[in-house]
Amino acid sequence: MAGHSKFKNIMHRKGAQDKKRAKVFSRLGREISVAVKVGGEDIESNIRLRSAITSAKSLNMPKDNIERAIKKGKGNDPDTNYEEVRYEGYGPDGVAIIVEALTNNKNRTASEIRSTFSKYGGNLGEIGSVSFGFERLGNISLNRNLVKEEDLFDFLLENETDDYDVNDDEYIIYCDQNKLHQLNDKIIKTYGQTNYSNLIWKSKNSVNIDKETADKLFKLLEILEDNDDVQGVSSNFEVDENVMSSLTSQ
Numbered sequence: 001m002a003g004h005s006k007f008k009n010i011m012h013r014k015g016a017q018d019k020k021r022a023k024v025f026s027r028l029g030r031e032i033s034v035a036v037k038v039g040g041e042d043i044e045s046n047i048r049l050r051s052a053i054t055s056a057k058s059l060n061m062p063k064d065n066i067e068r069a070i071k072k073g074k075g076n077d078p079d080t081n082y083e084e085v086r087y088e089g090y091g092p093d094g095v096a097i098i099v100e101a102l103t104n105n106k107n108r109t110a111s112e113i114r115s116t117f118s119k120y121g122g123n124l125g126e127i128g129s130v131s132f133g134f135e136r137l138g139n140i141s142l143n144r145n146l147v148k149e150e151d152l153f154d155f156l157l158e159n160e161t162d163d164y165d166v167n168d169d170e171y172i173i174y175c176d177q178n179k180l181h182q183l184n185d186k187i188i189k190t191y192g193q194t195n196y197s198n199l200i201w202k203s204k205n206s207v208n209i210d211k212e213t214a215d216k217l218f219k220l221l222e223i224l225e226d227n228d229d230v231q232g233v234s235s236n237f238e239v240d241e242n243v244m245s246s247l248t249s250q
Helices: 003-013 021-039 047-058 063-074 106-119 149-158 177-191 211-226 241-248
Strands: 083-090 096-103 123-125 134-143 163-166 170-176 196-203 207-209 230-235 237-239
Touching: 021 047, 021 063, 021 096, 021 230, 047 063, 047 177, 047 196, 083 106, 096 106, 096 211, 106 123, 106 211, 134 177, 149 163, 149 170, 149 177, 170 177, 177 196, 196 230, 207 211, 211 230, 211 237, 211 241, 237 241
Parallel strands: 207 237
Antiparallel strands: 083 096, 083 123, 096 230, 134 170, 134 196, 163 170
C-alpha cells in the first residue's frame, strides 16, 4: 500500500479525521475557488473543479459551502489569490516526501515547511529531488462492503486498470491520471458512491521502516498535514503489519 494511504488510514482510526473536518472543508473550499478561477465554473469542461466538488460531496461538505467557494472563485476575492507550490524533501531514514500547497504567501509557507522538516528529523530539498521516484496517478477510494474483491478486479481489468490496494475498510484504486474522472463515474454507477477521487504522487519503490522511524515520520507527516496551506502529502514508506498494529493501538 502507498505509504501516505496507510498514514491516512492510521490517523482515521485514531479519530483525527473527524477532528479535522472543518480544516478539510476549508482546504476543499480553497481548491474549488482556485479551480473556478483557473478554469471557469463549468464542471463538464473543468476537470479540476469537478474532482474538487466530487470530493467535497463525498465528505458531506454542505452545499452552501460549495456554492460560496464557487462564488469566491468567480469574483476577485483576495482569498483566491493562491499559487500552487510543491515542496520535496526527505524525512527520517531518507524517506521521500512530496508536499503540495496552495498559498498566498510563498515565503511564509516555504519557511514553515522547511522548519517542520528540520524539527522532525528531515530536510527540504530542491524541486525534482524526490519526485523522479513517484508517478502522478489518479486515486479512488471505494468502501469494501460495496463489492467483492474478485468482482472489482474483473471490473478494473475490463477498464484497463489493475493496480489497487486493499485494507480493512476500503479499496484504493490507481489509474492513469487522464482516466480518473471517467473511471470514477463508472465505479459510482456500478457499485455506489466513492469516498474520494483525486490525483496523487505514488512511489515507484517503497522504503520499509521500523517502529522508531515510523514514530518520528508520522509526527512529521501529521504536522505537515496540519499546515493550513498544505493540500496533500505523499511519501514512499512501507510499514510491516506488526509495526502497524503497535502504532494503531497507541
